[in-house]
Amino acid sequence: MTGIEQLCPNCGLCCDSTLFADVELQKRDDAKRLAKLGLTLEKKGRSKLAFAQPCACFDGKICQIYHDRPQRCRAFDCGLLKRVNDGRMTAAAALKKISDTKHRAEKVRGLLRSLGQRDEQMPLTHRYAEAMSAPMDLSDEVNADAHGELMLAVNDLMNRLQRDFLQ
Ligand code: SF4
Numbered sequence: 001m002t003g004i005e006q007l008c009p010n011c012g013l014c015c016d017s018t019l020f021a022d023v024e025l026q027k028r029d030d031a032k033r034l035a036k037l038g039l040t041l042e043k044k045g046r047s048k049l050a051f052a053q054p055c056a057c058f059d060g061k062i063c064q065i066y067h068d069r070p071q072r073c074r075a076f077d078c079g080l081l082k083r084v085n086d087g088r089m090t091a092a093a094a095l096k097k098i099s100d101t102k103h104r105a106e107k108v109r110g111l112l113r114s115l116g117q118r119d120e121q122m123p124l125t126h127r128y129a130e131a132m133s134a135p136m137d138l139s140d141e142v143n144a145d146a147h148g149e150l151m152l153a154v155n156d157l158m159n160r161l162q163r164d165f166l167q
């Protein structure tokens, strides 16, 4: 079994918006074909096309267009996958880190929902920005505590993503 087969169906963090808010198409990508396959492409900047995450082609476990996926998706191997592939980490250790990180991401999503941000189709970082920029009633202690908890949970999640997945 390859590292991808062992890790990715148990993860999905690079497709569900935990790691990335969007994916930019590259020159070799066939935008028309990808749109037909289900990706909702939008202009990004002056000349680029991108699709937002959570990806429309992610079914919660795997990529539904795996053999046709865009170049950026093909090129991305997270840190855990690299370490498992070159033997520096066992698949079991990587799966434990994935499970732990997913648990922390779910905690962030739960806190966002408790603060009224329930748009599961919006990238996680955008949801966080929206929740934190909403006017806050400082006399409401429960609400103020939830904001504080959210900040800590996001900080913790970002540190783990950076350490385990992005290097
Ligand atoms: S973050 Fe890594 S382990 Fe998870 S789905 Fe993406 S490549 Fe696979």
Ligand code: SF4
Pocket: 014, 015, 023, 055, 056, 057, 058, 059, 062, 063, 064, 065, 066, 069, 070, 073
């Ligand atoms: S196209 Fe596939 S690999 Fe790329 S983000 Fe979407 S689900 Fe993930």
